[in-house]
Amino acid sequence: MTFKLETNGGRLTPRDKKLLLLLAVVFIVGVAGYGLIRPLFVSNGQLREQIVQAQEEKQENKEKVVLVTQYRINNEKLKQELEQVSGRYFAWMESQQIDAKLTQTALQYGLQAQALDIQMPQDEADMQDLAPYVNSEQAQQAASDADDAQAEETQEQTDSSDAEEPSASATKDVKSGLYTAVVSMQLQGARDQLQSLLDSYAAQQPAVRVTGFQWNTASVVGADGALTEVATLTLNMELYMIKNTEEIAE
Amino acid sequence: MLTIYLTKHMIQAVAGAGKTISVDRIYQQRIPAGLFTHSGIADAAELSDILQAFWVRHQLPKKDVMLVLDSGQLVNKFLTAPILRPAAMRNFLAPEFSDINRSGEQVFGYWIASEDKKSKMRQIMATMAERTALTQYIELFAGIGVQLTEIVTPLCSLLAMLRAIPDMNRQTAVVQLWNGSSLTNILLMNGDYVYSRTTQMFQQPGTANFSVEVARQIGRFEQFMKAQQLDASISHVYLAGISPDDLSDCMDGIAQIDADIAVSELEIASLLHPADSELPVMDSLIPISALFLGRDYIGLIRQMGVDPERVRDWQEMGHRMRPVAVLGGAAVAVIAVLGGYHLYLSHTLDALTTYNESPLVVRNIAEYDQLAQANHSLQARLDELNGDIAAGESYPVPSSTINRTLEEARGAYVELDVRSYDAQTGVLTIDATASEVDMIHAFIANLRTTELFYDVTYTGYNYDEGAQRWSVHVVCTLSQQAGR
Numbered sequence: 001m002t003f004k005l006e007t008n009g010g011r012l013t014p015r016d017k018k019l020l021l022l023l024a025v026v027f028i029v030g031v032a033g034y035g036l037i038r039p040l041f042v043s044n045g046q047l048r049e050q051i052v053q054a055q056e057e058k059q060e061n062k063e064k065v066v067l068v069t070q071y072r073i074n075n076e077k078l079k080q081e082l083e084q085v086s087g088r089y090f091a092w093m094e095s096q097q098i099d100a101k102l103t104q105t106a107l108q109y110g111l112q113a114q115a116l117d118i119q120m121p122q123d124e125a126d127m128q129d130l131a132p133y134v135n136s137e138q139a140q141q142a143a144s145d146a147d148d149a150q151a152e153e154t155q156e157q158t159d160s161s162d163a164e165e166p167s168a169s170a171t172k173d174v175k176s177g178l179y180t181a182v183v184s185m186q187l188q189g190a191r192d193q194l195q196s197l198l199d200s201y202a203a204q205q206p207a208v209r210v211t212g213f214q215w216n217t218a219s220v221v222g223a224d225g226a227l228t229e230v231a232t233l234t235l236n237m238e239l240y241m242i243k244n245t246e247e248i249a250e
Numbered sequence: 251m252l253t254i255y256l257t258k259h260m261i262q263a264v265a266g267a268g269k270t271i272s273v274d275r276i277y278q279q280r281i282p283a284g285l286f287t288h289s290g291i292a293d294a295a296e297l298s299d300i301l302q303a304f305w306v307r308h309q310l311p312k313k314d315v316m317l318v319l320d321s322g323q324l325v326n327k328f329l330t331a332p333i334l335r336p337a338a339m340r341n342f343l344a345p346e347f348s349d350i351n352r353s354g355e356q357v358f359g360y361w362i363a364s365e366d367k368k369s370k371m372r373q374i375m376a377t378m379a380e381r382t383a384l385t386q387y388i389e390l391f392a393g394i395g396v397q398l399t400e401i402v403t404p405l406c407s408l409l410a411m412l413r414a415i416p417d418m419n420r421q422t423a424v425v426q427l428w429n430g431s432s433l434t435n436i437l438l439m440n441g442d443y444v445y446s447r448t449t450q451m452f453q454q455p456g457t458a459n460f461s462v463e464v465a466r467q468i469g470r471f472e473q474f475m476k477a478q479q480l481d482a483s484i485s486h487v488y489l490a491g492i493s494p495d496d497l498s499d500c501m502d503g504i505a506q507i508d509a510d511i512a513v514s515e516l517e518i519a520s521l522l523h524p525a526d527s528e529l530p531v532m533d534s535l536i537p538i539s540a541l542f543l544g545r546d547y548i549g550l551i552r553q554m555g556v557d558p559e560r561v562r563d564w565q566e567m568g569h570r571m572r573p574v575a576v577l578g579g580a581a582v583a584v585i586a587v588l589g590g591y592h593l594y595l596s597h598t599l600d601a602l603t604t605y606n607e608s609p610l611v612v613r614n615i616a617e618y619d620q621l622a623q624a625n626h627s628l629q630a631r632l633d634e635l636n637g638d639i640a641a642g643e644s645y646p647v648p649s650s651t652i653n654r655t656l657e658e659a660r661g662a663y664v665e666l667d668v669r670s671y672d673a674q675t676g677v678l679t680i681d682a683t684a685s686e687v688d689m690i691h692a693f694i695a696n697l698r699t700t701e702l703f704y705d706v707t708y709t710g711y712n713y714d715e716g717a718q719r720w721s722v723h724v725v726c727t728l729s730q731q732a733g734r
Contacts, residue, residue: 021570024574028577036585051598058605078629082632082635085635199649199650205643211673212673212674
């Protein structure tokens, strides 16, 4: 389709006028509207979104910049606390070092060490969360919490079957850096000396936890031929050792 | 530029330049009588031949030619007009010339004498001519290959020149110009045009009556000023085009009419470049004056292109276009607002980005992230260890403290011996025997009153004939506080 502007001796025909009006409107709508206003509008919208994001980022950055100093202080404080808490446990020992420690202690108490069994932690997987005593308030509270959590989980599953499962194991990934050596030792000697040794280990909590013991007595023929009562203590313990703090922190 | 001054009696040509106002050549030729009538050209063919010969003889240029036409077909009026576009001036000027009886289509040109932009008004010397008359002259010159750029009246040209003369400003004066057949008189008041009159002179130059006739014109102007009650008097008369022989007689004649009037010859040499030209400029003032017109002259030929109907068409189109113009204006406003807003947003984003990406902030954020992660790990590890300590401390302490408490609880008739302990269940195995059966229940009651046990399960006793003692069946589970 072609448009022809009829000159008519310089005069404008009604058709020319309509055509000029149409062209003017098309020009304004096309060039101004579609060519300039719309792109500007779209661009401004994008800029506004970018500004909102940038403002949020700036606010976040400002807060972080302000918090950096506090975080430095907290970091030092946490390291000190960790060092203090770690100091309550044994430093890492190999099995022969455990043997040396326990055997020498037994000998110092005038006892005869008859048997020693040491189960060393195999790898980092052996780091454990110690379960509280079964008859303690903590255990009852934990059981109650577990029941609540289970009830809640059941409710959530009912409410939304396709909801993501909560990451229950998230906190379990934390490495405490604590390693457990399970020790069983059989000692023989005077009942009082054995009891003193038992008291000594019992008092070393939290580095040592006495997990059980058993007393036996036997009549032994002495050098003079007389029968003597000899006590035997089978002592089960867990020794808690901690690896280098920095190593774990990394 | 070539200016041609054409009257019923002669033709003058001035070759020069309009911008610097310079005159290079001047030519003049008389025209035989009878070639013109009051209504126009009587013998176009002969006039054409004369012009052709004039052009050839003087080798005149055929382009950029302006015609200064001394003809009754062109009518001047001095008016005050609003400042309008040239195309729109027709609508204003047509009513002003309605008293002039012309049957054909009229064309209007004008020279802008002065302009006041505050009041948006102008003083103009307007010229009206019929389109057919103008076409007659355009075609006459076109016939000899000359393209006229514009047609102007002598009065417009002279006023343009007089405005350029510094002496004329703020003077009340009369300029008298003799062109060989007629005397043009122009009255200026305070430098502004007031009135003019062109008189055919029946007395020939060189005669005594010629100077009398010239001087008499001044008397008429004084009468005119009185009649018009103009509050000024003529202080100076400038004479131009009058031969030196007649000049002193004319001055004497004017002095006899009014001795207070200063009389001198119009001096324009200083306006020309070079000023010391030997050309007879004073005899060709009218064609020379056309060089002064400049852009202030909106000429007749230019205005011939303005078709009233077409102007009306476009005006009507303009009215119709108003909504479109409003739309366009709105679009421009929207674009301006959006554009300004765009610049503001860009500037804002730049400022935010500059802050977020500044090295100091980036360094602090990196340290923050590293510390946050480290602190989280440390805190988690600390919590784990504290949790382990709390868990460990929840177990009973199997120390001799338990033995002492049991000793206190057993009483005189019961013997007991701790056999074993299992931390997982908390069960403390005890071998208890009683020498008096009736004391067993008291022993169990005592055990239960201590805070040593979480649970004491008593299921009875049996008598051991060999030991002659009652063996007590009791299972004790240590409490959390036991041994502490």
